[in-house]
Amino acid sequence: MRRWAALGLLTGVLSMAGTTPTAAQENDFLAVGSDAPDIEFTGATRYGVVGDLRLSEYRGETIVLAFFFRARTPG
């Protein structure tokens, strides 16, 4: 079972396509065609922190949201 613990840390790399990363997660993402929620976040670039932003500011362009776990991790 210790091997499963190690695999848990590597699910992003080792999981088979289409599987959920951990059994504990209960993701139920909004359906295609739904209006995207106007989420808020604090923007940051290689030039520094750019302040508070919201998704609706980018209406008119294609937006790709890439959620990730932690800065300074590979992938």
Add this chain to the structure above:
Amino acid sequence: MQAYRDQYASLFKDGRNVVLIGISSDTPEELASWAKDDDFQFLFGSDPGSAGYAAFGGDPRDNGMVGSRAVIVVAPDGTISHVMPTFNQVDPAAYDELSAAIDAVTPDPDDEGGE
């Protein structure tokens, strides 16, 4: 996120008509520092507690981190056009799927309206 940086021109049209936002629960200062050190050319979003992830239907972890490496494409009209609940960043097919999803809703920046 390094793969997105290295494939930025092909996958995200060099940012023309496409906005890539990498979102995590890190502080904005942490994200800016990493973006500078690793020369990421796209925008990051700091979302402590992962409220934005939850708004899209994701299940944040107890520590506020996102629960999966999800990728969501939002079309120019503001509707969700593609959802990848877990993006497998070592699978070339994942990049092909994402590229096709972007192309499906994004005007070609090199297309001047001709045939």
